[in-house]
Amino acid sequence: MDIDHSLFISDLHLCHTRPLITRQFVAFLQTTAAQADALYILGDLFEYWAGDDDLADAHHQLVITALNALVASGTQVFFMHGNRDFLLSDGFAKAAGIQLLADPTRLSLYGKSVLLSHGDSLCTDDASYQVFRQQVRNSAWQAAFLSQPLSTRKQQIEALRQRSEQEKSGKAETIMDVNAAAVEALLRTHHYPELFIHGHTHRPALHSLALDGHICQRWVLADWYAQGSCLRLDAAGCCAIQLALNAVN
Numbered sequence: 194m195d196i197d198h199s200l201f202i203s204d205l206h207l208c209h210t211r212p213l214i215t216r217q218f219v220a221f222l223q224t225t226a227a228q229a230d231a232l233y234i235l236g237d238l239f240e241y242w243a244g245d246d247d248l249a250d251a252h253h254q255l256v257i258t259a260l261n262a263l264v265a266s267g268t269q270v271f272f273m274h275g276n277r278d279f280l281l282s283d284g285f286a287k288a289a290g291i292q293l294l295a296d297p298t299r300l301s302l303y304g305k306s307v308l309l310s311h312g313d314s315l316c317t318d319d320a321s322y323q324v325f326r327q328q329v330r331n332s333a334w335q336a337a338f339l340s341q342p343l344s345t346r347k348q349q350i351e352a353l354r355q356r357s358e359q360e361k362s363g364k365a366e367t368i369m370d371v372n373a374a375a376v377e378a379l380l381r382t383h384h385y386p387e388l389f390i391h392g393h394t395h396r397p398a399l400h401s402l403a404l405d406g407h408i409c410q411r412w413v414l415a416d417w418y419a420q421g422s423c424l425r426l427d428a429a430g431c432c433a434i435q436l437a438l439n440a441v442n
């Protein structure tokens with residue numbers, strides 16, 4: 194029996210056009226994640242989410258079924274919104290048996306104070322993205338968007354994705370990383386957690402910060418574009434784990 198531990202993942206960007214990554218995710222849920230007390234999905238599980246009325250989609254059903262089986266086997270699953278799947282709501286959570294978490298969330302795990310976030314709110318150098326983020330996280334905007342037919346929403350999201358890809362290629366690398374002062378402000382607000390875990394930037398790393406006499410480890414999760422990975426936390430601390438691709442063949 195493995196010792197008590199939790200796992201953290203983000204930025205899988207699951208999409209029906211990349212079936213191998215979805216298969217790896219399902220295999221991960223059936224094996225690695227099933228050994229954990231809890232799995233924390235810190236945003237961008239899906240490449241996009243048009244609304245909870247899209248649950249019947251075959252690709253979504255694969256994920257929902259696998260999450261349900263994991264929860265039924267005794268692993269709790271928590272989900273925090275990313276910038277791609279912020280419209281995911283109670284309908285998906287209920288269908289998959291998972292629990293939604295606010296961004297950020299501070300908790301205590303295995304005797305350690307831990308702060309969790311997706312990470313996009315910290316990219317404050319990207320001013321145009323922050324304006325967009327404020328708009329789409331507004332409940333009135335979301336209600337108006339969701340009142341349109343599902344097919345219309347999907348078309349609009351596709352157009353947005355293409356525009357965002359074009360804009361990204363014109364932005365400096367540093368603009369799309371987290372802003373150091375924004376990270377420090379968040380850590381102060383949340384009383385200097387020992388661990389801060391987030392994704393979004395697709396720049397996996399461990400950054401050790403000394404802030405106002407406190408030490409904080411900032412762990413940045415890896416994306417699942419080429420292969421799966423997760424961060425494991427137990428009483429001894431965190432370690433990053435690469436998932437073998439051959440596990441899905």
Ligand code: MN
Nearest residue numbers: 237275276393
């Ligand atoms: Mn993201």
